Amino acid sequence: MPKKLKIMMVASECVPYAKSGGLADVVGALPAALQKIGHEVIVVMPKYRSIDADKFAIKPALSPMGVWMGDTEEWCAVHSTTTSEGVRVYFIEADKYFDRDGLYHDADFNDFLDNPRRFAFLSKSALQLCIDIGFKPDIVHAHDWQTALAPAYLKVWHWDDLILGDAASFLTIHNIGYQGVYDAEHYEYIGLQWGNFTSDKLEDHGKVNYLKGGIQYADMVNTVSPTYSQETRTPEMAHGMAPYLNDKGGNYVGILNGVDYSQWSPELDPLIPANYSRDDLAGKKTCKRELQRRFYLLEDERVPLIGVISRLAHQKGLDLLSGAIERILEKMYVQFVLLGSGDKDLERYFAHLPVRYPGRAGSIIGYNNEVAHWIEAGADMFLMPSRYEPCGLNQIYSLKYGTLPVVRATGGLDDTVEQYDETSGGGTGFKFFEASAHSIYYTVGWAVSAYYDRREHWNQMVQRAMGERFSWDDSAIEYEKAYRRAIKNKRTL
Ligand code: ADP
Numbered sequence: 001m002p003k004k005l006k007i008m009m010v011a012s013e014c015v016p017y018a019k020s021g022g023l024a025d026v027v028g029a030l031p032a033a034l035q036k037i038g039h040e041v042i043v044v045m046p047k048y049r050s051i052d053a054d055k056f057a058i059k060p061a062l063s064p065m066g067v068w069m070g071d072t073e074e075w076c077a078v079h080s081t082t083t084s085e086g087v088r089v090y091f092i093e094a095d096k097y098f099d100r101d102g103l104y105h106d107a108d109f110n111d112f113l114d115n116p117r118r119f120a121f122l123s124k125s126a127l128q129l130c131i132d133i134g135f136k137p138d139i140v141h142a143h144d145w146q147t148a149l150a151p152a153y154l155k156v157w158h159w160d161d162l163i164l165g166d167a168a169s170f171l172t173i174h175n176i177g178y179q180g181v182y183d184a185e186h187y188e189y190i191g192l193q194w195g196n197f198t199s200d201k202l203e204d205h206g207k208v209n210y211l212k213g214g215i216q217y218a219d220m221v222n223t224v225s226p227t228y229s230q231e232t233r234t235p236e237m238a239h240g241m242a243p244y245l246n247d248k249g250g251n252y253v254g255i256l257n258g259v260d261y262s263q264w265s266p267e268l269d270p271l272i273p274a275n276y277s278r279d280d281l282a283g284k285k286t287c288k289r290e291l292q293r294r295f296y297l298l299e300d301e302r303v304p305l306i307g308v309i310s311r312l313a314h315q316k317g318l319d320l321l322s323g324a325i326e327r328i329l330e331k332m333y334v335q336f337v338l339l340g341s342g343d344k345d346l347e348r349y350f351a352h353l354p355v356r357y358p359g360r361a362g363s364i365i366g367y368n369n370e371v372a373h374w375i376e377a378g379a380d381m382f383l384m385p386s387r388y389e390p391c392g393l394n395q396i397y398s399l400k401y402g403t404l405p406v407v408r409a410t411g412g413l414d415d416t417v418e419q420y421d422e423t424s425g426g427g428t429g430f431k432f433f434e435a436s437a438h439s440i441y442y443t444v445g446w447a448v449s450a451y452y453d454r455r456e457h458w459n460q461m462v463q464r465a466m467g468e469r470f471s472w473d474d475s476a477i478e479y480e481k482a483y484r485r486a487i488k489n490k491r492t493l
């Protein structure tokens with residue numbers, strides 16, 4: 001029997017405590033899947049102001065905890081809870097860093113100026129926590145730039161530590177477009193020694209680059225789909241990281257995200273107006289009607305309803321959609337709903353759309369988990385015109401809800417959606433290749449024509465889509481393999 005592993009996962013988001021995107025879904029689900037196959041996982045994250053301690057039975061665990069940052073010792077406290085699946089979650093309480101509204105930015109989307117310090121501190125304190133509670137991990141698993149310095153701290157400061165000395169490090173890249181690049185003035189505080197401020201490690205054009213540091217120091221790196229792991233080896237898609245990822249060779253892999261079907265399936269979902277299943281789709285009609293009502297659309301069962309749930313960021317291609325949606329609404333008999341927030345121009349554009357297309361277009365600008373579930377359940381198709389997409393979760397949720405995805409064939413979107421075959425009715429969605437308004441227009445048109453004119457195909461696709469399963473159990477097995485490789489690398493490289 002291979003040894004069961006002890007894993008410390010450090011992340012800036014985790015469902016159900018704090019979420020801005022898919023990262024939180026992953027950190028919320030992967031630990032439980034790993035525990036199911038026998039490993040022991042603890043999660044470390046910030047105690048943000050928005051986290052309701054009573055609701056999640058979060059109790060004080062350790063106080064005070066001293067964390068060395070550069071040559072100053074900072075003090076914090078630690079709280080903890082255990083999830084219903086038995087995963088222990090620790091929250092770092094440091095008021096000057098985490099007791100404010102917002103995870104990364106204020107309400108106007110201005111990044112907090114002390115982000116480099118906040119997340120360096122989180123990464124360092126997660127390691128300190130292991131020492132203070134005597135948790136001896138085989139793996140320290142960091143996620144994205146926010147915690148990418150954990151592998152660096154481990155190698156620079158803890159290589160001969162009793163508790164941490166044997167731990168191998170692992171970095172998951174959820175999005176290479178965000179790297180955490182900051183002025184060198186923060187380097188003293190980060191405390192990783194000036195000798196490591198070199199272009200083969202943490203330095204990047206005179207600044208410090210957290211993600212680059214993580215890639216260099218981690219014993220193993222992965223991203224969240226096989227296709228994105230290939231794309232990020234090319235200069236066009238890697239935001240400057242291609243050489244470093246290529247240098248990792250086989251120590252950089254793609255592992256597809258799974259889905260937490262206890263949260264996202266139409267049979268069980270407590271948030272949607274009516275439950276339904278593959279065998280009985282009646283509830284989906286109710287969900288569509290209620291969604292139309294909620295967004296002030298004409299309550300018509302026959303008109304195809306297109307849904308979007310998204311951060312309004314360049315990555316997601318919604319500026320391209322803004323160049324196509326009016327033509328779509330004018331030329332095709334469809335309805336459209338969008339839920340999202342982010343870029344102010346796009347917020348204004350989509351907020352105004354319903355005024356120009358009353359009864360046909362609806363939008364909610366903001367973040368609302370319940371509405372997200374309603375759209376997954378009530379729409380007929382789900383649109384994701386991303387410029388790049390490391391994995392993408394919404395399209396996978398859509399499949400389960402029988403809401404056919406219309407996506408750009410990139411990254412995880414390409415890996416999870418199977419192209420419609422007009423001759424046989426095969427496939428689970430509609431894919432296009434060019435990132436343009438034109439492609440969106442024609443592909444939506446293709447989907448709409450299938451909806452109206454080839455209904456047997458549509459129904460067949462809905463059945464097939466709902467039968468797909470992207471299970472965390474499978475991904476957890478892949479992570480286990482990659483962890484073991486990281487341990488081997490740590491010993492041999
Ligand atoms: P990303 O992490 O790049 O934003 P993903 O598709 O991986 O993209 O995950 C997005 C997650 O965030 C999904 O669970 C989605 O439902 C949720 N989400 C995104 N925007 C909103 C919003 N405005 N309101 C509620 N949930 C949202």
Ligand code: GLC
Pocket residue numbers: 021022023026174175224257389390391392393412
């Ligand atoms: C990132 C990516 C998204 C991915 C998510 C979870 O936010 O943009 O594609 O699904 O992380 O891994």
